[in-house]
Amino acid sequence: MAAARTVGGPCQAWPEDSAFIREVLDRIGDKWTMLIISTLGAEAVRYSDLQASIPGISQRMLTQTLKHLERDGLLTRTAYAEVPPRVEYELTDLGRSLLDAVMAMAGWAAAHHAEVASNRAASELTGIGRARVPVSTPTD
Amino acid sequence: MAAARTVGGPCQAWPEDSAFIREVLDRIGDKWTMLIISTLGAEAVRYSDLQASIPGISQRMLTQTLKHLERDGLLTRTAYAEVPPRVEYELTDLGRSLLDAVMAMAGWAAAHHAEVASNRAASELTGIGRARVPVSTPTD
DNA sequence: CTGTATCCCTGAGGATACTG
């Protein structure tokens, strides 16, 4: 279902369904969700491995994002009452279904990130898409 | 090429390619990018129509996001020197390729948002995924 | 109509310290 009605007729995107996009954005659009989902993949991964696999994530963010994902039924948390505490996280079927879309995103990124970078560099030269770069000294 | 490339046995995610995910996240993970891309669809849309189609977006954010997308070569900006100024934005091929992934995300959201909401509601009752919600039941 | 420039505020999220 990846290839929706892309090109063809006057198929502008969904009119009012944009709320769905907003929802999924609020859910997976944060800094770490997609990363965690893709890192989880199909395996059960424990907390520390997760932390090690995602460089730069803080415990706070890892825990928080995991809780959000668990709350939404995208993954399950399994705590083993052992001497060295072990907790494993694993995607649910629902989570795995999202993994597909995430992988599509990641696939796009892997396939086109160079092109994007190239375009951006070219734009710098032509001065196309410069946002608000302070060209002159701001009013001091 | 949308699928993974370094997938060997199980479909655990990409080891070091997570940088790509971070990149695409930084690009489309902001509040409005996916919305603009999906709203653009396959048609050329003018600024005011874009603004009308995306409730809640400010001119600042619309302009800024459009510039970012233009800079990255995801869309083109065409200004018509007419009496009432008209500017149209249209996805490039690159942008349309991303549109596929965005639609996949949106499709997932449309298909599962109810399930997610249901899970979340259930978690509230079982007390599963409560992050730091100021719960008003201290006496448990 | 299509932006640009400012002010300002909220909250995502990093750093750090502590607990079971």
Place this chain on the structure above:
DNA sequence: CAGTATCCTCAGGGATACAG
């Protein structure tokens, strides 16, 4: 090991006013 609790920064982004 697997979190929890606090503090604090910084930048995303809304509101508003102005300009071409």
